[in-house]
Amino acid sequence: MKILITGGAGQIGTDLLHHLHGKGAKLSVFDVAGPPEGLPPGVRWYRGSVDNPSELLDAVKDAAPEVVYHFAALLSATGEAAPHRAYAANMDGTRNALEAARLFGVRQVMFASTIAVFGPGLPDPVPDDVPLQPSTIYGVTKVAGELLGGYYKRKWGLDFRGVRFPGLINAGVPGGGTTDYALWMYVEGIRNGKYECYVGPESTCPMMYMPDALRALVELSETPVSRLKRCIYNIAAISPTAAEFAAAVKKRVRGVEITYKVDPARQAILDSWPRRLDDSCARADWGWKAAYDLDRMSDDLVPKIRKMVGVF
Ligand SMILES: NC(=O)c1ccc[n+]([C@@H]2O[C@H](COP(=O)([O-])OP(=O)(O)OC[C@H]3O[C@@H](n4cnc5c(N)ncnc54)[C@H](O)[C@@H]3O)[C@@H](O)[C@H]2O)c1
Incomplete structure (x- = not known):
């Protein structure tokens, strides 16, 4: 299977590269950063910014992946320090990733959402479907990414899926x-x-330990679409x-x-x-359980x- 990871030089991307390499995937990365040391052999590296459509479109066209894991983003603390840069990377970047997937026949886009989509005053534990009133630019852009992916699924049939990760x-x-x-x-x-x-x-x-997070991504990606009742799942x-x-x-x-x-x-x-998060939908639909x-x-x-x- 050919897989491209945007943001593949980051905390999750680096670990996922090794995990997917172990499963025999043919891997490409698109990131503003260069490759880290100890990269698994055979990984193709595209250097560019997700908020630059031409750079990302060319890379997706060239790599021709079946699945894109879209991770490139500025996170919460970094995003608050540079909200305009966060908007460009997270909003424009997600739109560009979805658009590249649509144009070049990517079958599935996996999205890394976050507990930062939630705001204060919610039930404890928080279920999937609650009003989303985030207080950070990071949360605002991730809510938009969830919704935009759902739109691409309805409008163009893109298989868009994702999890709301706890702190990893x-x-x-x-x-x-x-x-x-x-x-x-x-x-x-x-x-x-x-x-x-x-x-x-x-x-x-x-919070979640990385081996559980990687397993969640792969298990969700591999679940038959007929079993999924939603695009985005809380996981706890x-x-x-x-x-x-x-x-x-x-x-x-x-x-x-x-x-x-x-x-x-x-x-x-x-x-x-x-x-705390209520992850009962993920448990019911695709058998999620942290180890x-x-x-x-x-x-x-x-x-x-x-x-x-x-x-x-
Ligand atoms: N780490 C966590 O605790 C956590 C929790 C919830 C969700 N997430 C989500 O998971 C994804 C990956 O997070 P991470 O922890 O690996 O973050 P990270 O900051 O370690 O990695 C992000 C990667 O994106 C790249 N990047 C940033 N801006 C870019 C741009 N404009 N173009 C191309 N590449 C760019 C960075 O160079 C970096 O390699 C993110 O979307 C994040 O929102 C992470």
Whole structure:
């Protein structure tokens, strides 16, 4: 299967490349960034910006993928620092990706949506169908991406699917999201023995370990379309408090000191998001179920981060 990943140099894209390479896919990437070290062999790399239609159209035409994973985006914290750039990358970029798919016969577009589509004042846990009133430019552009993909499906029959990811955790460097504090606790805790967390200890947000996230994407992509009752699905895994993450790190990394100094801007964004997600539609339609809880994730993650930062 020929697959193109936009934003394939990022946190999710890099891990998905290795995952799909292991499954025998023929892979291409389109990204403003160049290829990272340790790229699987045979990956074709197109360098360009998704908000430049000609660059993206030429790449999709040349790569001729059956499936596009559209990941290129500016995330929540980065987007608030550069809202106009975020608008261009996330709004124009998503329209261009859908248009390229329509023009060049791509069968399926997989979209990485987010809990940032939600705003404050929603039920706990938050189900799929609620009023979407995001407070960030990132959330606004992701709501628009969900809706635009649904339009391409109705109007032109494009097989558009996606998940609303919680904050994602892997052995890598976070990409500028508001939920990055959890991963920084592990990375800085192992590297420097301490971390000053930018949200308070009771802060709670849906999170997920990367192997679950990759499995969700592939399982959703492979589900027969007749089983799917919607385009976009909530998926859930864990919702520990920041203090519970800190305890999980301390249990595994001796002498770590985690302190808290709240950054009001990022705390406000986090507080506007759900504490827990209701993923019953994904469970019913395509059998979604997370495999990693906080302990299982931490046991797997800590040795990988030790290797990444070279501290044993
Ligand atoms: N990481 C998370 O916790 C999380 C949670 C929910 C949803 N998502 C979504 O998943 C997708 C991937 O996220 P990630 O964590 O890998 O982000 P990331 O920031 O690590 O990677 C994004 C990639 O997009 C590329 N990019 C940015 N602007 C571009 C442009 N104009 N043209 C081409 N490439 C561009 C970057 O170079 C980078 O390689 C995003 O759409 C994001 O909204 C991520």
